[in-house]
Amino acid sequence: MHKIPNIAVIRLALYAKHLEMLHNDGVELVSSVKLAKMCGANPAQIRKDLAYFGQFGVRGVGYYVNDLLNALKEVMGTNRTWRLGLFGVGNLGKALLGFEQFAQRGFIFTAAFDKDIDLVGTEVQGIEISQSEDIKEVIKGPGCFDIAVLATGADRAQDCAMRIVEAGIHAILNFTPIRLVVPENVFVENVDFTVRLHALCYSLTTGSDVTQRHPR
Amino acid sequence: MHKIPNIAVIRLALYAKHLEMLHNDGVELVSSVKLAKMCGANPAQIRKDLAYFGQFGVRGVGYYVNDLLNALKEVMGTNRTWRLGLFGVGNLGKALLGFEQFAQRGFIFTAAFDKDIDLVGTEVQGIEISQSEDIKEVIKGPGCFDIAVLATGADRAQDCAMRIVEAGIHAILNFTPIRLVVPENVFVENVDFTVRLHALCYSLTTGSDVTQRHPR
Known part of the structure; x- marks a missing residue:
């Protein structure tokens, strides 16, 4: 190919x-x-x-x-189930755990990590929260996952990414604004909502609809 | 052009x-x-x-x-400030209000709406929460905005979109999974995180890096 x-x-x-x-x-x-x-x-x-x-x-x-x-x-490799591990169970993380579209398209959260010791051990959307230091232990069990979803604060993003990489995970969906420094063989996809706002700005400015509107 | x-x-x-x-x-x-x-x-x-x-x-x-x-x-029309109005102050909405990248790129929240009467009147990230029924009143004042950010539950999305359109707002950034039905002159941009996950799935499956990795 x-x-x-x-x-x-x-x-x-x-x-x-x-x-x-x-x-x-x-x-x-x-x-x-x-x-x-x-x-x-x-x-x-x-x-x-x-x-x-x-x-x-x-x-x-x-x-x-x-x-x-x-x-x-x-x-595309999306004819199978992919397991996700969440890092950072703040507002965004909680929202992501609850997104029905993920499960509908075969993306299942199997692990979640947070630094907040009050959160560790509790469950959100049926997923038990672990400490990110414990990632190597977690991925030996049913908490094993294929893709890390990074939704920590900016200050913890790089540190967390290194821990993810050291645990042997090779794919990160990065919601933080940090440019992660990772080895060449680790795939990073950066999510940036402002890029999508730009299509609206362009449309409003020019009157020309360039949005990815769904079919009616 | x-x-x-x-x-x-x-x-x-x-x-x-x-x-x-x-x-x-x-x-x-x-x-x-x-x-x-x-x-x-x-x-x-x-x-x-x-x-x-x-x-x-x-x-x-x-x-x-x-x-x-x-x-x-x-x-692209991004050499100016654009005002955002948030609909739905749940986990995702709260995360969006706190995203520093928005302000850094000239996108400022000036209004926020929720159906929860316990939230209405309180402030999140310095923005007072209003009832979405009051949108026409809110946009007459300092809460006026250019782009609606829709982060409600799926069940309220279409209803909310109609209220937004009736108030004269012509652009919606849609975080809900609903295909909004709006007039032709209203611009809708749909945000779907699963599409970004697909680049990671493809990379993991083929070993060929197709992610939008930041420069190192």
Whole structure:
């Protein structure tokens, strides 16, 4: 398989999300034009992105929603369950533990860590809170996880990331504003809400809708 | 100005974010190759995206960081302050009110709303909580805002969106999983954390790093 660019993967995830909606709505076929409109992309881009992986469309017919969705999930590795470990059970952390979309898409929290000793040992959303110092012990048991979700304060982020890496975890979803310094073989994805606000600012300023609006 | 595609605006926001980091680090010049690497894009894509707006690069030299940043901010409408109104002061809402990145990038909360009458009248992060029924009154005063940030429960999202629209607000950053039904002239940007998790799943599955890692 060719190496695909970073941004194409984000687009594939977006296509998969909208295909899942279509599938849940009972839609069996979708044209590249309609899928493009739903995703805020253009049809040529969609055809190009999907061409990285093979031939999914039928000329004059469109894409078979379920086939394309399954193929995308397989390519992206989202046709399985991924276990998440939360670091930082503050307001954001608690909100993340309660997000139904995670479980619906196969992302399950199996562990949560906090520095607050009053929190350690208590349960939030059915997950027992551990001390982040204990990560190596926790991941030997049912608290084992694949991806760390970093929602600590900025001051603890780098320290926590090092502990995650030392425990052998190779993927971090980073909600903190810190640029984490980690070894090359550790994957870090940074979440930044302000980037999404920019699409709204642009739309309000120019009157041209560039948002990723869901289908109605 | 040409209409630029939705996804290009998200990329522009990403370029602006990394240019801001370079600027804060005192870097004056950046090559399209280096900027591309930082953003996880490719240099040809960056040159194409920036070509929508004019000529920013100097052949053989690169881009002047500050000039390009200011031009992007002007194009995107982020060279000014935008006021935010929060709907739903639960765990996520409280976390959003406390996010320093918002204020650092010119996004200031001026109002917050919740259905919980025990919360109404109290202050969170210096913002007084109002009832969402009172939105029309609130936006006549210092609580006036440009963009609604929707962080209510899923069951209240559509109802709340209608109230926002009726009050004359035309932009919604939607953290709920609901596909909002709003008039054509209202801009909605949906935030979905699971899409970012997919880049990590792909990287873990294939061993190929497609994350938007920050520069080290």
